[in-house]
Amino acid sequence: MKANQISISELTIYSGKNIYSHKPVMKMTVDIGAYGDIPTKDIPMFNDKLLSLLPGLRKNCCGLGYEGGFLDRLREGTYLGHVLEHVILEMQYVLGYEVSFGRTRTITAPSLYYLVYEYQNEVCGQECAKVAVFILNHLICGDDIRIGEFMDYLRKISAEAELGPSTAAIVDEAKKRGIPVTRIGHESLVRLGYGKNSRLVESTLTDATACVCADISSNKQLSKYLLGEHRIPVPYGKVVYSEISALMAANQIGTPVVVKPLDSNQGKGVRLNLTSPGEIREAFSRASKYSKGVIIEQFVKGDDYRVLVVGDAVRAVARRVPACVTGDGAHTVRELVDIVNEDPNRGEKHEKPLTRIRLDDVAEALLKKQDMTPETVVPSGVTVQLRQNGNISTGGTAVDCTDIIHPDNADLAVCAAGALGIDIAGIDIVTEDISKSILDTGGVIVEVNTAPGIRMHLYPSVGQPRNVAKDIVDFLFPSASSVRLPIVSVTGTNGKTTVARLIQHVLMTTGMTVGLTSTGGTFIGKKCIARGDNSGPLSARSLLSNKAIDAAVLETARGGIVREGLGYEAADVGVITNITEDHLGLDGVSTLDDLVYVKSLVAEAVREDGAAVLNALDPTTPAVLKRIKARPILFYNDMKADAQFTRLGCVRVYNDGGWIRIRDGRETYNVAHVREIPITLGGAIGCNIDNALAAAAALYGLGIPATQIKAGLMSFTDNAGRFELYDCRGVTVMLDYGHNPAGYETVLGACKNLEHRRLVGIIGMPGDRRDADIRAVGEMSGKTFDRILVKEDTDKRGREKGEVARLLCDAVLAAGFPPSQAAVVEDELEALKKAIAESKEGDLIVVFYEKLSRLQKFLTEAGAQKQYAPANNRVLASV
Template identity: 60%
Template sequence: MGTDKIRILDFITYPGRNIYCHRPIMKLIVDIGEYWDIPTKDIEGFHDRLLKAFPGLRKNCCSLGYEGGFLKRLKEGTYLAHVLEHVILEMQYMLGYKVKFGKTRVLEEPSVYYLVYEFQNEVCGLECGKTAVFILNCFLNGTEPDTQFFMDYLKKISIDAELGPSTTAIVQEAKRRNIPVTRIGHESLVQLGYGKYSRIVESTLTDATSCIAADISCNKQLTKTILAENHIPVPYGKVVYSEISAVIAAKQIGLPVVLKPCDGNQGKGVVLNLDREEDIKNAFREGCKYGSGVIVEKFVRGNDYRVLVVGNKVSAVAKRLPAMVVGDGKHTVRELVDLVNLDENRGEQHEKPLTKIKIDEISIRILENENLTVDSIPEQGRVVKLRANGNLSTGGTAIDCTDQIHPENAELAVRAAKSIGIDIAGIDIVTEDISKSILDTGGVIVEVNSAPGIRMHIYPSQGTPRNVAADIVDLLFPTDESIRFPIVSVTGTNGKTTTARLIAHTLSLCDRKVGLTSTSGTFVNGKCLFKGDHSGPRSAKTLLSNKDIDCAVLETARGGIIREGLGYDLADVGIVMNIGEDHLGMDGTETLEDLAYVKSLVTEAVKENGYAVLNAEDGMTPYLAERTRANIVLFSKNNRFEKIGKEEQIRVFAQDGWIRIQEKETLISLLPAADVPITCGGKIACNIENSLAATAALYALGIPADRIAQGLRSYKQNSGRFSLYDVNNFHIMLDYGHNLPGYQEVIRACKHFQPKRLVGVIGMPGDRSDKAIRSVGALCAESFDRIYIKEDEDKRGREPLEVANLFKSAILEKNYDEEKVTVIENELEALKAAVESADAGDLIVILYEKLEPLQEYLNAIGAKPAQ
């Protein structure tokens, strides 16, 4: 084909809630090159090719909101990136995924676009994106791609990437109960819930089943030995390792016999009712394909029943029938199989309630035993079996018999599962009638299976469907406490870390095992597991899989939300501290409303009956309130509450020096703000505000007022935030302020201490705008008596000293004495220079990038935390 007209530049996957949609989406960035200003109606033959390949596009609504809206847009003229979005969605829809959300926007003028589109199967979504680009490029180059070939390929890889039917049923049941689900990798392994009570399942195999128990269940002879020792009836048999040994064992046991591999599954290699030496040898060779040894055991006549045991009870029973066809005197066996496989309930693998029947060596051999071939035409009404066993995976069917099982058979099935040590087990019983005790009828338990399939119980061919997934989820999450995992998510421009720390500290006083992610690291029960900036979604996901915690407080930064969405599903409390101008001009956020839109995801993603905690004094709060359906809690350090368009349930505020809570007619005076250590006797206003936000969140979680007060009073080590140290006859303060509001708060707090000189060691991250850096420089010129300018080690795209020079020029423009400004690029060296030049009564404040080297230096010079 010709050159690519549409080029893929990047793919980004958002597996959870994100700023575009509360469902999983993919973001595709493409360059449409020369077609940036050419509408598709002006591309010869394009529309005809497009609608011939994807006729369903005629019904697409598009932004016009009605069926056929996209077709109207095509006729009027639209652009390639927009068409690409609709083709990707249509391809997924054709594959059975009911996706509808998509959006296309210009990213870089004139030809680079981003388009976001919903997906349900990640592999399918990714491959549909790539394939759609390929097909549209074919259209643009005047070639006709084999669209059906691509759709067949996409269907196959989509099926392969789906969760198995058992896992899917459990996941759907968990979601109905609002239990969060996290897929691990691309197989059928999922985590249900978070933290201490989280469970990992794969199909119906749970993390409670030990490796030993699973291994035992795979060894059929060992399983039978254990069952027999527990006085559970099993068929007599022997393990053999050669054809002649199989024949000898069969004669000793007594014909007819069954041969099966010692460690097979899904009925593979199992051959029943053998009474001829040649058949026994053939069966041995078949069994050896699936294991090193083969069991020869007594053939017990009867029906094949699968009993599903979940915990301490029988959840469902099914009578399994092997793959078969019924003759009509007209069609061959092969044709009858094809007719049966037309049933829409039959799929290639496990994606449908039943599996298609396949003609293979085993079925051909079974036909030969009946003097038939695939080309034979069975007479009217003749039942032709194509498998010896009734496994659904080989095309079998099932009849529900749950209400018929005899109590003794149910008790024996539960005992069998317990004797092996499996919490969810498939017990295979052979007996003529499951409603009669096998102790009386001579029936036997032939297998105990770990990870039993549950399709047959959810979708029986006959009888009552059984919601066995509900029983499994009940087993995994037996109490309300095991389902409920409290999460607090904190976002905003300033104050996130301190607020998150306060909440985590107070929860720990309530006998909770608390996990915390923040810009300073990941913590479990107060212990730092990982250092660094962990305010993104990946850190949140890692923490929520930790089995040592029963609640989590997550600092949720803007950058992570934009790049990857949220690292959790829903929070109990979502907090937006404030919306400041920091980060404007980055990642497409040009206005305060853009920033508020990003951060509003935190208060939108709140559980039913959860709470959104908002700052009553922030100008963007009315916007945030309108975007949330949660209950609203407002906090205000000045007891100023403007109308926000919605009625708040709770108010938390500072009044007459006290922190107070008001809920309807109830007013609680919690404690004096000056009693909160991190406010330095009420001097640090921003930490009063942070304390109010923490109080609001804790109260919304149902924490008693006296415990909240205890938490605020006892939290003293707010490392790296307004951290004040005594050094001989002067002081040093460390803080993480990295934007104009942060600097303003630090300077305001420092002036409360009335230093002889206020010395600033200043810097800012390089990804801030020139305007933002210069505005901080101007503030520093007005506030500091002596200035040392340093730079962050991470330049974030800037040249060395570029940020420092911006600072210096802004400071000197304020007629600041140039002799009092020193540029020292290294942060630690800049602090050392300030310390060496310090006078008695000075207060040196350093707005740092990396805390630990500074703390080590302060320890080395004997600095002590100020009391």
């Protein structure tokens, strides 16, 4: 790549709701090189060549809001980053994708940009970006481009990346009823729904079909044996493994016969109505290419019908018509095939309702039997057969016969699917008239197919289309409760882990198996299945795929939202505990307004009938309220503010003289007194009163009764790493994950309400925080603690060793703290050991930890007793 040309440095895919759009988008970072500050009007012939390649750009609205706005921008002189965005969108549009959203922003002037653009087909979106860069690089150099070749390539790879028509139809039906869809890989495997009711579907093969059943159905002779046991009419046949055995079997059965592979599909290697030894030899040779075993079976005269069984009912019936052409007296067979294949409904494989007819050796062999070649001019009105089997995949068409199937035939089809244990099956019946019972006419069931294609029923060439995709989704999700998995997503600067744990615990008391993702790990009930910080979208997606869960509570951190978007489609309840300045300067989040924009996504991505739980006293809440569509539920810990929220008419959850109450319209429910909630330490921990309020609001939003909320809040005691107390021979140790100024302020405020002789702090801060935040924590600590030990995190997050400790120490001393009472002990465990060794009975040691488990292990091994309330009820202030 020349230095003055465009280059791609990064391409990120956001498959779900994200901070740029609620639709899937891609974010591409590009360097425009020397053309960063050169407008398009100053690049010779650029505009003219671009518009000749993609004339549809003339109609693009751009940000000007009217058709032709982009054309005006080109003439005025816009920049290549902006042009690149429009070219990517236009190419996708030409390929048939309805995409329109795009945004281009400067990262570093004049040449470094990021651009965000909508996509529907992931492979197409990626490849269009690469092709667009290639095209623009040639245009700025004055080179000519043959865009047709590029579009042919993009059209081909896009078609290959699409879901098959059967899967796509099922996915569309699932989306209509709000069932989340997750595509797994780039094939046609999808997951419908979340948790215990989720279903894996590939084409029409579901996870309910046992492997042994699928194997049996692919073995045609074994299938016939099982069907015969159920007294279902099947054609007589034998399995052979040599040409001579094939001839002997045909002689024994009696011609005409059918020759087909023992285990193949889509009509591969199948030959019908064979009478001569030569035909049988040739057919055996062809069939043996697809399977070691070959079936020789009696030929039953009649039409080929496909009966679709879903569950215990027939949902559609189609007569399959083999690929053929009809002469006009002017065109050859080859020309007639080309004319038929011009039908836009015909594709190369399964991407269209029909498949193109192929003039291959199978077709030529059949032409030979009709005394024709591909170059024969066909007389007017004469039909030329090009396939014996009616499979849509070999160019056949279908005639809907659903309304005329005889009840006996429908019952036999359902029985056949049940005999093989297949929930969605394609039953192939050969009979002269499907409206008459095959028990009377001599018709037979020739095959039972797993993963039957449904194109012929969705798009019959003749007759009424049947929406069998709806039937399949109804079968997979038979009730309203099976469609929905309760999901609560919790974000905020502080308190989100505790709130998420509280919600999980209360839901578990109702008998649910509840999954939780959090900074402390991923849990199914109380069992940790993945350790570490699991508050990002990958962890959310992983949990939601677990069939053990009845509900999910997702702690949703800022970083994952920015980098990858959300890991779920929509929540029933979105909770924002608070939004304060934290993590600023990371991932492009520089201001509090930026942070509000990011975290608001959790409240925006809520079902229309769901709820957004917001902190009424948080200064950012009015801005969030403007962005949400769901019902707001406000919580607050100050009755003085009650009057200002009454007029909003929304549900309110508040602290009224120590009582948590819920007011919904004219109804008021008493939940619990804060002193009864263990994590508030008798009302001393104000932030945990806030957290209990937020959890109660979320649970009410899910429809949990106030009595159940009370029972759950009162029984929740294990909040590991959050105000976690240990009694170590009269010295109290508190472990907490305060990692920003707001978190420190909350913990230090709570400590003032706990009786202590001395307050000892083991303080530290993550290295990715701003210097100002680190100094603020140091100053706050210097004004509060009696003894301070400064430690450093093992993960420096880009800082030099000792850098954070120096910033903290300087701020502690600048606050007037006695130098003799401050020390640096870099390892937090060693700092705890030192603090305990120096302390006397009645001291309170607060550790702002990085790694919780090693501190817990040390305290347990040292004989410290975990406390669920302050030792000896040492509470100075309570509600």
